[in-house]
Amino acid sequence: MDRKSIAIDMDEVLADTFKKLLKTVNEVCHLSLTEAEVKGNKMWKLLNAEQAIELRKAINSPGFFRDLEVIDSAVQAVKELSEHYDIYIATAAMEVPNSFHDKYEWLIEHFPFLDARYFIFCGDKKVVHADYLIDDTVSQLDAFTGKGILFKANHNENMETNHMQVDNWQEVLELFTSLQVV
C-alpha cells in the first residue's frame, strides 16, 4: 500500500519566523515591541504606513529567512514522521520571491534527511496534493483538499475553525500515532 503523505508548512510551523519578525520590526522601525504586546494580534496593525513599508522591505531582503530558529522539537518529530509517511514541505514562498533560495538552504541545513524533490514553493495551497497539511494559516487549510491540521501560533489563537488543532510538535506526533492504522 502507498504510504500516506503529510505536507508541512514552514513559517511558524518549522521555522520561528515570528521571533525574527519581532526582532526585525524593532530594529528597522526603532520600536521596542514585546512578544506580549503583539501576541494574538497581527503585528502590522501597530505600524504606520512608513513602518510597514520598511518592514516589508526587510522581509523581502535576501537573508531574512536564512537564519530563522527551528521551532521546538520540529526536527526530531519530522524525522519520526518520515519513517511512516512521505513528507512534503509546502511553503507560500511566492509572496516573498526573494525568500526562495534562503528557504531552500534552510531546509537542506536543518532537515537534511528530507527529499528536496518533495519541497513545494507555492502560493495558494489548494495546488498541493497530499493526504494531510500541517499549517498555521486557517485560509490555507480551508483551500487544501486533504485533511487540514492547524498548528497553533500567536496569530491564530482565537480563530474559530473546524480543523484538527495541535499546540506543538509533541501533539503532532500524538495525533499521527492515534490516526495510524497499525
Next chain:
Amino acid sequence: MDRKSIAIDMDEVLADTFKKLLKTVNEVCHLSLTEAEVKGNKMWKLLNAEQAIELRKAINSPGFFRDLEVIDSAVQAVKELSEHYDIYIATAAMEVPNSFHDKYEWLIEHFPFLDARYFIFCGDKKVVHADYLIDDTVSQLDAFTGKGILFKANHNENMETNHMQVDNWQEVLELFTSLQVV
C-alpha cells in the same frame, strides 16, 4: 461549478530551454553541436565528464533561466486557456536551486496575466493537485495524479506512452476545445 485547473510545465513547454542549452554547451565546452546532432538524444551523452560538469555549472548559474525564449504561441494560448481554466505553473525547480528567482521573474515578465499564487516550484509532480498537467517529461506525467498531456520535445520524440500527446500550443488549444463541455 468550480473551474477545472491545468498545471503547465515551464522548460520546453513554455520556455525554449533546449535552444539556450545548445548555445551554452557550445560556448562553455568549446563545441559546435547542431540541433540536428542532438535531436532525439540527450545532449549529455555526447559530453565527457569534464564537459558535463562545466555545463551543469552553467545551468545552475544565476541568470541561465532568465532570458529563455518563449515557445511559439505559448503566451496567446495560455491566455485563452486562462479564460476557461485555472492555470497553475508547475516547474521542477528544486533540481536547479539557483533557478528559482529567474523562473519567477521570467513568468512575471512573459505571463503577467497569471496569478503568482498558482506558481508551483517543486520537484516530483505527484505533489501537484490539478485536473491536467501539460509536461514534456513522461516520468512526471506518470507521477501526476490527474490527466497527463505530453508536450512533444526533442528528447521525448521516440518514447512510448499512453498519455495524450500534443506537438505545439495550437494542438493544446484544439485538445481543450474538444474536451470542453459547452
